[in-house]
Amino acid sequence: MTTTTIPVYTKKDFQTDQEVRWCPGCGDYAILSAVQSVFPELGIPREKFVIVSGIGCSSRFPYYMNTYGFHTIHGRAPAVATGLKIVHPELEVWVATGDGDSLSIGGNHTIHMLRRNVGIKVLMFNNRIYGLTKGQYSPTSEFGKKTKSTPYGSPDRPFHPLSLALGADATFVARSVDVFQPHLKATVKRAAAHKGAAFIEILQNCNIFNDGAWESVVEKEVRDDHIIALEHGKPLIFGKNKDKGIRMNGLELEVVQVGNGIAEKDLIVHDEKNENPAYAFLLSRMDSTPGFPTPIGVLRAVEAVRYEDRIAEQIREVTAKRGKGDLAKLLQQGDTWEVK
Amino acid sequence: MGTITQSPPGKTREILEKAVIRFCGDSGDGIQVTGGQFTNTVALYGNDLATFPDYPAEIRAPAGTLPGVSGFQVHFGSTEVFTPGDSVDALVVMNPAALKMNLADLKKNGLLIVNEDNFEAGDLKKAQMTSNPLEDHSLDAYQLFPVALMKLTSAALKDLGLDAKSVDRCKNFFALGMCYWLYNRPLDSTYRWIEDKFNKKPLLIEANKLAMKAGYAYCEATEAFQVSYEIPPAKLEPGLYRNISGNTALALGFVAASQQAGIPLFLGSYPITPASDVLHELSMYKDFGVMTFQAEDEIAAVTSAIGASYAGALAITTTSGPGMALKTEALGLAVAVELPLVICNIQRGGPSTGLPTKTEQADLLQALYGRNSEAPIPVLATATPGDCFWVALEASRIALKYMVPVIVLSDGYLANGAEPWRVPQPSELPAFPAHFTTNPEGFMPYSRDPNTLARPWAIPGTPGLEHRIGGIEKQDGTGNINYEPLNHEKMCRLRAAKVEAVAQEIPDVVPAGDPAGDLLIVGWGSTYGPITAAMKAQRAKGRKIGHVHLRFLNPLPKNLGEVLKRYKKILVPEMNMGQLVMVLRAKYLVDAQGYDKIQGKPFRTSEIEAKMEEVLA
Numbered sequence: 037m038t039t040t041t042i043p044v045y046t047k048k049d050f051q052t053d054q055e056v057r058w059c060p061g062c063g064d065y066a067i068l069s070a071v072q073s074v075f076p077e078l079g080i081p082r083e084k085f086v087i088v089s090g091i092g093c094s095s096r097f098p099y100y101m102n103t104y105g106f107h108t109i110h111g112r113a114p115a116v117a118t119g120l121k122i123v124h125p126e127l128e129v130w131v132a133t134g135d136g137d138s139l140s141i142g143g144n145h146t147i148h149m150l151r152r153n154v155g156i157k158v159l160m161f162n163n164r165i166y167g168l169t170k171g172q173y174s175p176t177s178e179f180g181k182k183t184k185s186t187p188y189g190s191p192d193r194p195f196h197p198l199s200l201a202l203g204a205d206a207t208f209v210a211r212s213v214d215v216f217q218p219h220l221k222a223t224v225k226r227a228a229a230h231k232g233a234a235f236i237e238i239l240q241n242c243n244i245f246n247d248g249a250w251e252s253v254v255e256k257e258v259r260d261d262h263i264i265a266l267e268h269g270k271p272l273i274f275g276k277n278k279d280k281g282i283r284m285n286g287l288e289l290e291v292v293q294v295g296n297g298i299a300e301k302d303l304i305v306h307d308e309k310n311e312n313p314a315y316a317f318l319l320s321r322m323d324s325t326p327g328f329p330t331p332i333g334v335l336r337a338v339e340a341v342r343y344e345d346r347i348a349e350q351i352r353e354v355t356a357k358r359g360k361g362d363l364a365k366l367l368q369q370g371d372t373w374e375v376k
Numbered sequence: 377m378g379t380i381t382q383s384p385p386g387k388t389r390e391i392l393e394k395a396v397i398r399f400c401g402d403s404g405d406g407i408q409v410t411g412g413q414f415t416n417t418v419a420l421y422g423n424d425l426a427t428f429p430d431y432p433a434e435i436r437a438p439a440g441t442l443p444g445v446s447g448f449q450v451h452f453g454s455t456e457v458f459t460p461g462d463s464v465d466a467l468v469v470m471n472p473a474a475l476k477m478n479l480a481d482l483k484k485n486g487l488l489i490v491n492e493d494n495f496e497a498g499d500l501k502k503a504q505m506t507s508n509p510l511e512d513h514s515l516d517a518y519q520l521f522p523v524a525l526m527k528l529t530s531a532a533l534k535d536l537g538l539d540a541k542s543v544d545r546c547k548n549f550f551a552l553g554m555c556y557w558l559y560n561r562p563l564d565s566t567y568r569w570i571e572d573k574f575n576k577k578p579l580l581i582e583a584n585k586l587a588m589k590a591g592y593a594y595c596e597a598t599e600a601f602q603v604s605y606e607i608p609p610a611k612l613e614p615g616l617y618r619n620i621s622g623n624t625a626l627a628l629g630f631v632a633a634s635q636q637a638g639i640p641l642f643l644g645s646y647p648i649t650p651a652s653d654v655l656h657e658l659s660m661y662k663d664f665g666v667m668t669f670q671a672e673d674e675i676a677a678v679t680s681a682i683g684a685s686y687a688g689a690l691a692i693t694t695t696s697g698p699g700m701a702l703k704t705e706a707l708g709l710a711v712a713v714e715l716p717l718v719i720c721n722i723q724r725g726g727p728s729t730g731l732p733t734k735t736e737q738a739d740l741l742q743a744l745y746g747r748n749s750e751a752p753i754p755v756l757a758t759a760t761p762g763d764c765f766w767v768a769l770e771a772s773r774i775a776l777k778y779m780v781p782v783i784v785l786s787d788g789y790l791a792n793g794a795e796p797w798r799v800p801q802p803s804e805l806p807a808f809p810a811h812f813t814t815n816p817e818g819f820m821p822y823s824r825d826p827n828t829l830a831r832p833w834a835i836p837g838t839p840g841l842e843h844r845i846g847g848i849e850k851q852d853g854t855g856n857i858n859y860e861p862l863n864h865e866k867m868c869r870l871r872a873a874k875v876e877a878v879a880q881e882i883p884d885v886v887p888a889g890d891p892a893g894d895l896l897i898v899g900w901g902s903t904y905g906p907i908t909a910a911m912k913a914q915r916a917k918g919r920k921i922g923h924v925h926l927r928f929l930n931p932l933p934k935n936l937g938e939v940l941k942r943y944k945k946i947l948v949p950e951m952n953m954g955q956l957v958m959v960l961r962a963k964y965l966v967d968a969q970g971y972d973k974i975q976g977k978p979f980r981t982s983e984i985e986a987k988m989e990e991v992l993a
Contacts, residue, residue, distance in 0.1 A: 104836035109705055118676070119679070119682065124835075144672055351665055
């Protein structure tokens with residue numbers, strides 16, 4: 037048996053010589069930096085990483101990562117990545133995508149890749165706008181939002197991306213924020229460790245076409261009251277003074293003031309391993325009710341068979357049963373006759 | 377029961393060179409099974425043959441109605457058979473609707489076997505008939521044999537205690553047994569099939585065998601049938617033969633290609649008629665390491681294959697016209713990233729949903745040109761069911777050698793039609809081991825092989841070759857994003873030159889028939905059979921005719937222009953509105969004329985013959 041030593045990498049090893057062409061101040065820089073910092077720490081040879089992307093600002097990501105990279109066509113990255121993963125299950129395949137790429141034109145591939153639990157990690161940059169085409173509304177834009185293509189306000193009801201992922205029975209569902217570097221890195225690391233499909237929604241600012249996309253959630257003055265950081269096994273507590281909590285009231289969530297007879301033990305204790313996705317689903321959309329915080333961190337992390345492993349297993353099983361295929365026999369199968 | 381060598385007492389046997397039989401009835405009558413079994417039996421006997429299964433798009437249209445009629449035609453002979461036959465010698469009819477839809481194709485004085493149990497007033501009404509043709513003398517021009525198929529089957533099976541529905545389902549085997557008597561064929565291969573098919577239902581094995589045997593015995597006993605027929609085996613090239621349909625041959629061709637290339641086969645596909653059988657077939661061959669992915673849609677089917685190709689597999693996708701349209705953008709990506717890929721379009725009638733179960737060859741221009749911008753792709757077409765095997769191999773070889781996507785055009789007629797196929801030994805197949813680049817020294821993702829212009833295939837997981845590819849225009853060599861005007865022109869011309877270089881793989885065209893003369897027929901795809909048969913017949917009448925059948929539609933063979941000039945006239949029969957003829961006229965400035973048929977049906981030999989006579993008149 038030979039042991040291969042994995043080189044000690046630094047962030048620099050994952051940077052390319054290509055000039056980064058995102059707008060100055062774009063949230064994508066922070067995401068790139070977080071990923072370039074995490075990959076060297078994973079103990080995986082660099083040649084095993086493949087970044088696959090579709091179309092959009094976020095999809096330029098592969099050009100800036102010194103790994104294998106494939107910049108494909110609009111919306112199709114999960115399908116290209118699935119083919120890659122079936123042939124080489126041992127590769128670390130990451131998809132960089134945006135809200136338009138993954139939820140609009142590529143929505144079908146996103147849900148089916150998650151449903152199958154292909155071992156692909158999706159970094160979904162959500163800036164709630166089409167940036168590369170210069171400012172049309174996206175499937176996550178707010179109802180009534182005025183954009184270039186909706187001068188009188190968007191008539192569309194937006195997707196909750198995490199609800200969609202959970203609806204597709206994704207086994208790993210998380211959210212982070214471009215400007216929360218330590219949290220983002222930790223979340224990316226968690227996704228890397230997950231065996232099946234991982235979906236991370238990254239709240240990202242587009243300072244040119246949708247500046248302040250997440251202002252009401254992530255601004256310094258409001259974030260403590262508007263965000264709840266989920267931690268497995270810990271009660272759902274948030275607020276500047278750590279005095280607000282979330283508990284169940286029938287089938288609904290309820291925000292409560294801790295104290296005055298309500299103790300921590302009355303609150304929901306976060307369980308990302310809950311097999312029933314209903315709980316995570318409640319969390320994924322609670323912030324559409326006023327007064328509720330936006331959850332970040334890992335909403336769901338459960339184990340399931342990876343698609344590509346099952347395919348490989350079937351091939352092994354059938355081959356073990358029938359023996360390795362013999363072409364001459366295959367061509368002659370069924371009724372044959374000899375012409376002399 | 378073995379081959380009968382003597383005619384039964386009191387009956388005569390005629391020796392024929394060829395015969396055409398058609399089974400027709402409701403799509404629920406087991407017509408395709410009956411036809412398939414008859415085909416297998418005559419194939420095993422050693423006849424050359426061609427088949428034409430023709431079934432409705434609806435799985436079960438209302439029983440007894442005109443849209444629900446399904447048919448299966450077999451042409452078998454002791455000499456070479458090129459087509460399923462223009463007209464029918466024997467027609468087996470299960471109900472009035474089937475009679476109405478098929479009678480026109482029966483030769484005068486042909487055998488007409490009719491299930492008379494299905495000619496009640498209600499059955500006639502469903503077929504929109506006002507009088508009973510079995511009684512009104514409208515069938516006097518044929519040898520009519522009304523047979524009480526249901527009553528006779530039911531009598532034969534009365535001791536089995538089977539329910540009425542199951543008994544009814546055996547009547548097609550009674551009819552099949554009759555045909556085996558008529559054409560003097562053994563029952564044993566169908567016995568084996570029945571045993572295999574119903575291996576967990578012994579009662580059904582017995583019932584179907586009994587029904588078939590009863591049909592055979594009925595003909596022998598009844599005075600109605602006085603004559604049976606004998607078609608001696610054909611003289612085919614020596615070797616081991618099997619009967620094969622186009623879709624099976626295509627599937628086997630790709631398994632063989634993967635073995636010859638030494639890399640695993642990946643199929644990304646989405647169910648679509650008439651291509652799905654390739655997916656069904658390949659999903660069985662896991663012992664060959666074949667990976668099949670039934671994708672969520674046509675786009676994922678092709679893009680997953682592109683991902684698999686990037687990973688180093690022999691990647692293919694299979695579809696028909698509407699699916700081909702959806703894959704278009706991804707084909708452009710495959711052209712831009714220069715990865716090997718084979719796309720099979722099993723053509724059907726269009727536009728839109730069109731005629732899903734009927735044949736057509738109207739996607740040629742789509743294959744040649746149907747992409748945004750300059751995105752040339754080599755295009756190959758299959759000529760016969762067995763040829764699908766060889767085209768699958770050749771398309772794979774070209775894709776891997778030149779690092780290009782390759783389109784294969786088959787069609788519904790070839791996909792479902794069958795012919796005897798000489799089984800090749802693996803040693804007869806070309807070997808084309810795939811080569812992956814592993815040396816990081818001087819590696820550039822878009823460096824080129826001087827002969828093929830192919831770029832290196834550097835698969836993820838290879839240390840030191842980390843690089844990025846994508847659909848954005850890139851600089852030759854480095855593969856870096858590049859928007860410069862002259863670079864774009866260079867890259868467009870390079871991609872085109874690469875496809876043109878494939879012409880060095882194509883053997884010079886040698887016309888069948890006369891090497892020069894009055895008329896050249898140029899065909900492609902499944903028109904091979906009727907053109908060949910028509911040409912033979914016309915040359916026998918002393919006409920100077922040549923036939924070129926193109927396997928490569930892009931690039932075209934190098935000497936084609938010269939060959940075209942050797943004939944006074946050029947005729948291009950196609951099951952479309954004149955697509956290849958347009959290409960030939962544009963490229964070679966020749967006065968080729970088209971002969972189009974777009975009826976969802978293959979050409980008849982007689983149609984092509986008549987056209988040849990008209991052109992030569």
